[in-house]
Amino acid sequence: MPPPPVESAALPAVQPPPRSRLAFLGAGALVAVGYMDPGNWATAIAGGAKYGYSLLSVIALASLVAMLLQWIAARVGVVTGRDLAQLCRERFPRRVTLGLWVASEIAIIACDVAEVVGSAVALQLLFHVKLWVGVLIAAVVTIVMLAVQRYGQRTMEAMVAGLILLVALCFVAQLAMAQPEWAAVLGGMAPTSDLVRDAGMLWLAAGIVGATVMPHNLYLHSSLVRRFTPPPGTRVARRRTFVEVLRGMNLDTFGSLGFAFLINAALLILAASVFHANGLTDIEDLADAHRLLAPLLHSDLASLLFAVALLACGLNSTLTGTLAGQAVMEGFLDLRMSRMRRALLTRAVAIVPALGAVWLFGEHGSASLLVASQVVLSLTLPLAVVPLILFGADRSLMGVWRVRGLPLMLAGASAALIILLNGALLWQTVLS
Numbered sequence: 001m002p003p004p005p006v007e008s009a010a011l012p013a014v015q016p017p018p019r020s021r022l023a024f025l026g027a028g029a030l031v032a033v034g035y036m037d038p039g040n041w042a043t044a045i046a047g048g049a050k051y052g053y054s055l056l057s058v059i060a061l062a063s064l065v066a067m068l069l070q071w072i073a074a075r076v077g078v079v080t081g082r083d084l085a086q087l088c089r090e091r092f093p094r095r096v097t098l099g100l101w102v103a104s105e106i107a108i109i110a111c112d113v114a115e116v117v118g119s120a121v122a123l124q125l126l127f128h129v130k131l132w133v134g135v136l137i138a139a140v141v142t143i144v145m146l147a148v149q150r151y152g153q154r155t156m157e158a159m160v161a162g163l164i165l166l167v168a169l170c171f172v173a174q175l176a177m178a179q180p181e182w183a184a185v186l187g188g189m190a191p192t193s194d195l196v197r198d199a200g201m202l203w204l205a206a207g208i209v210g211a212t213v214m215p216h217n218l219y220l221h222s223s224l225v226r227r228f229t230p231p232p233g234t235r236v237a238r239r240r241t242f243v244e245v246l247r248g249m250n251l252d253t254f255g256s257l258g259f260a261f262l263i264n265a266a267l268l269i270l271a272a273s274v275f276h277a278n279g280l281t282d283i284e285d286l287a288d289a290h291r292l293l294a295p296l297l298h299s300d301l302a303s304l305l306f307a308v309a310l311l312a313c314g315l316n317s318t319l320t321g322t323l324a325g326q327a328v329m330e331g332f333l334d335l336r337m338s339r340m341r342r343a344l345l346t347r348a349v350a351i352v353p354a355l356g357a358v359w360l361f362g363e364h365g366s367a368s369l370l371v372a373s374q375v376v377l378s379l380t381l382p383l384a385v386v387p388l389i390l391f392g393a394d395r396s397l398m399g400v401w402r403v404r405g406l407p408l409m410l411a412g413a414s415a416a417l418i419i420l421l422n423g424a425l426l427w428q429t430v431l432s
Contacts, residue, residue, distance in 0.1 A: 024248030028256030037317030038118020048271025053188025077222035085331020119314030180273035210378030
């Protein structure tokens with residue numbers, strides 16, 4: 001008797017595309033979670049406290065770049081029926097594939113460390129547990145959340161969307177208490193030349209880019225949407241189906257990432273209006289931000305909302321980080337195992353570095369750890385972006401649905417900008 005088949009992916013097989021565009025919503029929410037994880041919190045709070053609203057332009061630009069790249073990732077996944085990691089394995093030499101896999105694993109580990117430690121910090125703020133205990137609790141809770149997948153992808157997406165809504169409500173309440181100067185907020189959307197002259201601002205800008213445009217999200221998004229690849233049919237019917245699917249993907253991608261931009265902007269605005277405005281420019285640690293919110297806003301509720309939103313973001317992003325790790329491992333290595341084994345393996349890969357980082361940085365070193373992890377993401381980002389653009393523009397792979405014209409030019413310019421930013425960061429590091 002042949003052995004039972006092994007689950008081949010963390011995602012369902014190809015299915016007939018739904019008729020309503022609203023049915024495509026969900027994948028974007030899972031991806032958007034990565035754009036509001038604890039790494040974003042660390043960079044946005046540090047940037048807002050130190051430089052006021054000046055780095056809002058970086059968040060806006062990084063969000064636009066993220067929307068473009070995630071749009072390409074979704075398009076590639078739908079049109080080819082394969083994710084970015086699978087395409088790299090199929091089309092690149094083995095040495096290149098292994099190098100890209102190692103780089104993506106480094107990025108995922110850096111991201112996972114930020115997410116797990118961020119969740120642990122939130123648990124510490126809410127329940128006063130040790131940071132390493134919070135790391136273990138966060139890992140266990142993530143496994144429990146992943147178990148929701150057995151009830152269907154939609155159930156998990158609804159759970160994630162509910163937590164995102166909770167985060168949004170928390171920030172609406174905090175901004176109402178903070179009463180920021182909205183004229184100054186609009187002024188912060190204009191780029192400043194200090195970005196290339198101030199090493200500290202450049203470091204935080206690189207962290208914001210790494211926290212906003214995440215390499216593992218490109219792998220995850222292209223993997224999540226494969227289930228919507230139209231099944232074989234007549235040429236005319238298949239073309240019509242592709243049009244409907246891609247329109248649904250556009251609505252999902254731009255709507256979800258637009259919402260993520262608002263959350264990231266709210267983080268920096270909160271830090272600028274509360275800490276920078278009161279002369280507290282050295283606030284980097286999330287625990288310090290939590291502790292100071294209550295006296296500065298004259299409400300204990302402000303600190304509670306901050307910790308609750310951080311926990312929701314941390315758990316959400318840890319969940320999607322695990323899904324991304326599964327997609328990368330299976331796509332690059334063609335490694336097939338049961339869903340629970342994959343989840344346990346990817347959690348183990350994350351929890352060991354997280355515990356090591358907590359031991360190395362100490363109980364109060366979470367801020368430096370979180371910002372540094374986002375800079376690592378920025379440095380590894382081009383190794384995911386360049387292959388994605390190459391595949392998206394490939395006529396033999398994408399056919400009439402290839403990326404071309406203005407979107408391709410903007411994607412190339414975005415890749416060049418990311419590489420130049422990383423180069424400037426490395427140059428400033430060498431000089432310092």
